[in-house]
Amino acid sequence: MLNRLYVLLVLLMGISTYAQECPNMLFPADGVTNIPLDATIDWETVDDVPSYNITLGTTPGGDDILTSQFASSSSYTPALGLPANTTIYVTITLFFFDKPNITCPSTSFTTEPLTAIPDCTQLTNPSDMAVDVNPNTNISWNYVYGAEGYRLSLGTTPGGAELLNNFDVQNTLTYNPTFELPAESTIYATVVPYNSLGAAMGCTYQEFTTRAPSALPDCTTIIYPQNGETNVPLSPFLEWSAVSDATGYIVTIGTTPAGSDILEEGTFYTNSTPVVNFEPNKTFFITIVPFNDAGRAEGCTQTSFTTLLGCGPYLDFDTGEYVTINPEIDFPDTISTCENEGPLTIVSTDEAEGFRWYRIDQFGNETLISSNREVTITENGQYRYEAYNTVNQSGNTIECPSSKIFEVVSSEIPTIDGIRPESFNGNLSLVVNVSGNGDYEYAIDHIDGPYTDNNTFENIAPGNHTIYVRDKNGCGIAEKEFTQNLTVEGFPKFFTPNGDNINDYWQFIQPKSSEPVLFRSIRIFDRYGTFLKQISQYSQGWDGTVQGNRLPSGDYWFVAVNDSNQQFKGHFTLKR
Structure with missing residues (x-):
């Protein structure tokens, strides 16, 4: 904040903490001679200077050759070239937005003398053979090395001059006729450059065709x-x-x-x-x-x-970056509070000189509820947070605020209403159904997650599992256990222990179509869950008795545990 205020005060008051240096001339160097007439003038770039102005004259600081021109970079090429055999003074002005400009001492160089008449030039507007040209057009042409002026002729016949006869436009590259050219006609233009040694020779005409005249454009808004x-x-x-x-x-x-x-x-x-x-x-x-x-x-x-x-x-200008006095704020779009936990207290962690908190009603009206870093909120709804810095300018204290509109919502611990198993192509999935006012995420078997927004778990191994549902806003975690039993072929659906030696024992029979299964135990229960008998996979099986007593016909249950400690449950019927 102090650095920003310092930069601002320097900008506003135009105070410089160091002596600004003027650039060294790169080309032409000070005092050199025989410089080409189409030379580009270059100088060193100066730190912290946004742009430059340049003037050219025949005296130190003079501008009789070139009045002050803006140069966005540290070079400038005079559009009309330079006068021959002349000592020229270059004056660079350092241009600033926020403090007075600095005019640097002039340097000088001398151009080469003329040695020949200039060459011919070409029209740039209208171009040769152009059509549909407005009769009010300007006539423009290219600069020619060594030219000190140009003479222009315009006619309606090849090489003719009945509209403008060898008119001396002096050292310019454009001419705006004081008359309107004939509409829908072919116009022939001849431009002849000249200097003190003579005029260009053999310059041919160029032609263009006009259209019906058009009006000037309207002003804009x-x-x-x-x-x-x-x-x-x-x-x-x-x-x-x-x-x-x-x-x-x-x-x-x-x-x-x-x-x-x-x-x-x-x-x-x-x-x-x-x-x-x-x-x-x-x-x-x-x-x-x-x-x-x-x-x-x-x-x-x-x-x-x-x-x-x-x-x-x-x-x-030191960093090339923009500086603002407004504080940078980091505030969420939504803040959640847990139901039945009392008022919500928010403390801003942003760096700022002052703070304000506003309650926004359903009509968009704002009510100030706190002017401190901290605010206490007792109801859900829309609010606006504002942080501001101040700066003194011209005797006035100006506030520079940054703000953010946010929502306060309530959350609660979820309720797990049920866990629905689904099977597809032999793969088990669990779908978790929850209710509650909150934003929830889900995990299986580990309370620390990982959590996901998806309430479906796929490719789950059968057996015992614990499902966890967590409120994202920290209002609690609900959990529920779930058991999905394995099933396997080979356990008979019924047996008939009547002494006819046919199906007199109930026992697991290894299916030929599956991999061998090894069971550590097979236990049998009645329909009330009373344990009756434990048999071995390799025994003859159960004969339907307990301690020599024959049990009645009916349904019985079994639990088998394999060598991986997985449980297989099912039921069968005893028939007599």
Whole structure:
């Protein structure tokens, strides 16, 4: 928090804790001569500097060759080239959003002299053989090395000049005719570069065909920020209404109605653009002018907006990251409480200067219930948690909050209503049915899990099992035992101990179709569960008597235990 406040205060007050260094010139180096006329000017990147402005002149700090131009990187190539055999002074200005700019001492270099007349050039707009060109179009062409100016001729015949005769446009790369070109006609354009040694020779015409004239585009309407809007974030996303017949938009932003110190006639081909780091607590003036090949929209009005007394985000140029004063909060969407355990107490663990808790009713109205880190909640429903930091700006204390809406719900220990065995292709599954007000998870045989949200356990071995159902909100664990007996072929369904030597004994008979089964014991019970007899798998079997007494006809039960300690249960009938 202290680091964030420190960054904010530095940004707001324009305080620098170190002396800002100016960049060294990489090319051309200070004092060098014979520099090409199409040279790119490069300088070192300076830490913590978001952008640069560059001017070129024939005197230290002068701008008679190039007025101040914005350079987003540490290099700049003059669009019109450089004048020949001239000592040129380069002045770099370090541009800052949050403190005064720094203008660095000028360096100089001398360009090479002219040695030849320039070559011919080519049109860039309209391109050669273009069709369907608006009669109000501008004429543009490419820069030519060593050119000090250009002469333009326009005609309706090849090489003709009846519309514009060898007009000297001087050292520019575009010309906006003061007259409208003939509609639906073929226009022939010839551009001849020149310098002090002479004019280019053999330059041929290029042609294009116009269409019926079209109207200028309409002005647009700002969407965000709206005119007069306040508390606009420092890094907003500017957006305006799209104009159907506009090719693009010219955007100018300044800190005064006539200013362009933030952005001077930037060209955009979409109806929106992000902006990084406006200064806080300032009013900005913005003008957006749609254009097409007929020209710019006319009479577009200026709008203004004011940036907020800000909580951020602010760009920290040391780290390249944004800093906000609002606290970071970590809070769940839902908090559960166990029924019948009394009021719920919540204590925030977030780092912040202050806290607030609100109860939200069914109509969306909020009631403050606590202004501390801790809150006590006595009923289920919807709540809003808010944590905030403060910062002093321009003599005012500003709150920077972060908040989260959450639900409070009740849970209870589950009730296991039943366990239903299911068999498919010989595989046993157990389906657990529960009831209760809670969010439950399931485990088998181990109270510590693993737990799953699925209430079905598959491929379960027959035998004794314990099912555990746990409330996810910590309100308790329910458990229930379940036994699934094994069955096996070989135990007769009945026997007839009548002394005819046919089926007189009841005994397990190993089926030929299965693997041998070894039983450690076979015990027999009556229908009331009274133990009657234990026999060995290898004995003759049971003859239907107990201590020499013949038992009556009826149903009897058995429990057999194999060598893996698994139980097999079933029943059979004694017939006399």
